[in-house]
Amino acid sequence: MTRTPLRPLARILSARANGENPDTIERENLRLRHEELRDRSRNRAEGRLLLLGVAFFMAFTIIGGRMGLLAASQPEEPRAAATGAEILNQRADITDRNGRVLATNLLTHSLYAHPKDMVDPGRVARELAAIFPELDAEALQKRFTDGRSFLWVRRKLSPEQMQAVHDIGDPGLLFGPREMRLYPNGRLAAHVLGGASFGAEGVHSAEVIGTAGIEKALDARLRDPAKGTEPLTLSIDMTVQAATHEVLEAGMKMMNAKGAAAILMDVTSGEILSLVSLPDFDPNDRPQPLVGAKDDPADSPLFNRAVQGVYELGSTFKIFTAAQALELGLVNPETMVDANAPMQWGKHKIKEFQGKNYGPLLSVTDVIVKSSNVGTARLALQIGGLRQQAFLKSLGFFDATPLELVEAPGAKPLIPARWPEIVTITTSYGHGMSASPMHLAAAYATIANGGLSVTPTLLRQDRPGPGNRIMSEKSADAAVSMLRQVVTKGTASMGEVPGYAVAGKTGTADKPRPKELGGGYYKDKVINTFASVFPANDPKYVLIVTLDEPVETSGPEPRRTAGWTAVPVAAEVIRRTAPLLGLRPAVEFVAPDALLAANAIDE
Known part of the structure; x- marks a missing residue:
């Protein structure tokens, strides 16, 4: 210029x-x-005023538009901006094989507080303590007044509790929407379902995660967004489960047992229609596990005896020895076996129950019917340790069961470190080796279905594939025939259920004494098991019933054998559940002259 x-x-x-x-x-x-x-200053000022006016106009337009959008939308809790994955609180339902709900989600609310917004923290603390007795009013007031700006009060509220809190009327108390896991059947199938709790939490939602059972084992499947609301269908039949639970609970009390377990399995597919472990719990209010150094985990209601309980299963193992001897062609059902007792083997003496002697000779069938330890030992020695191990391994006794429960992988059988001939002998009649009732159910299903291996499952199977052949159908049928005679004329005579041709084997095993108490075995504490198959002429199901420390006291002397305790309980379970499973009782033919004789007596 x-x-x-x-x-x-x-x-x-x-x-x-x-x-x-x-x-x-x-x-x-x-x-x-x-x-x-x-003139130059005026032009510059007019330009600035014009620019400022445009800016104000645009700002008010944006603010007005946003206010209009908020007024037209649904109100929601403000969310804090933060990095990380969004909380996924959707979880699929769990149903039984017939579509009945076992686990579902319930919309409820959580209660949290902004103490700095409270009008009267002392009054709020007192009124909350009156609504929730587990809260301490004095401690709650200290937390309200210690300077914090956020505080969880309750993770879950019932509608009545929510209304009571709302009536307090303090602006510092706020509610957040929350989905919780609900088990409408309470204790039924508690050990199958396990339970769920909250993971990541926010005021607007919470992550529901499995804590035990199938809820934890299949947690990823239940939370998979790709599955949407598709329910997880189990093999459990809730009608059968309820009947089994009722009978087993009554039987446990009648037999004065400290615990019990029952497994009902389809012999072809391996589907578990009922799994009960007692004592049990309500997964809606899951108790805390025992944590004391002297506490036995088996004393907790959380302990799943059917899967986690690893026991010596006693004489129920004898049928495996007989079936393998048949399969190897070493014997047939009528082959006579040396059963003269006691049997001396090195420094060990093999005795029969109560010092009996079933010898000098027994047929293979009678070895099973009379439950002879000596006869079974002789068969095992013919088989040999290596072949015995291979057979038991093919039945699944050397590995944990691949069941869809988080507890299953930890329940691995206890196998002897060495396998000399004395171990071959004791294992043949179920001592020195421990396994779970679930292992036993799968092994008996293999025999019952004609010799094909079975994989137990809690998921409904539409088209189960055939398992590997473990033994010939002929050997398996002969083994089932032996088991049938155990019920008709052997140690399980109280297991007969008219019309359903029950077959099975009893097992009474002394409980091991802890090392700190001197080791060895208790003389008055046993694990009793009855492994049964029904109907024997066309096996469909396997039922395992186990009682922990039972004692039957109706007679002059206490009786602790499985024939007096586990067998009658199993018989009642079959009597109750067989019709529910669609099995019609077989009607026995009665000769016309028998009817005439009965009429004559009535007259």
């Missing part, structure tokens, strides 16, 4: 020549300069 001088020399000289005052030239130029500056 060219700056005009206030006193240009040419004009000054011209003005002096003409007799004019040169100061007027300077004043005129100064006035023009001021006017130019004023």
Whole structure:
């Protein structure tokens, strides 16, 4: 910009020549300069005002539009901006094989507090303690007044509790929507379902995660967004489960047992239709596990005896020895075996129950019917340790069961470190080796279905594939025939259920004494088991019933054998559940002359 001088020399000289005052030239130029500056400043101010007006207009337009959008939308709890994955609180339902709900989600609310917004923290603490007796009013008031800005009060509220809290009327108490896991059947199938709790939590939602049982084992499947709301269908039949639970609970009390377990399995598919472990719990209010150093985990209601209970299963193992001897062609059902007792083997003496002697000779069938330890030992020695181990391994006794429960992998059978001939002998009749009732159920199902291996499962199977062949159908049928005679004329005579041809084997095993108490075995504490198959002429199901420390006291002497304790309980379970499973009782043919004789007696 060219700056005009206030006193240009040419004009000054011209003005002096003409007799004019040169100061007027300077004043005129100064006035023009001021006017130019004023015009420039005014133009700049007008531009700034225009820009500011446009900015204000745009800001008010955006704010007004946002306010209108908020007014037209549903109200929701404000969410804090944070990095990380969004909380996924959707969880699929669990149903039984017939679609009845075992586990579902219930919409409820949580209660949290903003103590700094409270009008009267003391009154709020007292009224909350009146609504929730487990809360301490004094401790709660200290937490409300210690300077914190956020506090969880309750993770779950019932509608009645929510209304009572709402009536307190304090602005510092707030509710957040929450989905919780609900088990509408209470204790039924508690050890199958396990339970669920909250994982990641926010005021607007919480992550529901499995804590035990199938809820934890299949947690990823139940939370998979790709599955949507598709329920997880179990093999359990709740009608059968309820009947089994009722009978087993009554039987446990009648037999004065400290615990009990029952497994009902389809012999072809391995589907478990009922699994009961007692004592049990309500998964809606899952108790805390025992944590004391002297506490026995088996004393906890959380302990799943059917899966986690690893026991010596006694004489129920004898049928495996007989079936393998048949399969190897070493014997047939009528082959006579040396059963003279006691049997001396090195420094060990093999005795029969109560010092009996079933010898000198017994057929293989009678070895099973009379439950002879010596006869079974002789068969095992013919088989040999290596072949015995291979057979038991093929039945699944060397590995944990691949069941869909988080507790299953930890329930691995206890196998002897060495396998000399004395171990071959004791294992043949179920001592020195421990396994769970679930292992036993799968092994008996293999025999019952004609010799095909079975994988136990808690999931409904639409088209189960055939298992590996473990033994020939002929050997398996002969073994089932032996088991049938155990019920008709052997140690399980109280297991007969008219119309259903029950077959099975009893097992009474002394409980081992802890090392700190001297080791060995208790003389008055046993684990009793009855492994049964029904109907024997066309096996469909296997039922395992186990009682922990039972004693039957109706007679003059206490009786602790399985024939007096586990067998009658199992018989009642079959009597109750067989019709529910769609099995019609077989009607025995009665000769016409028998009817006439009965009529004559009545007359």
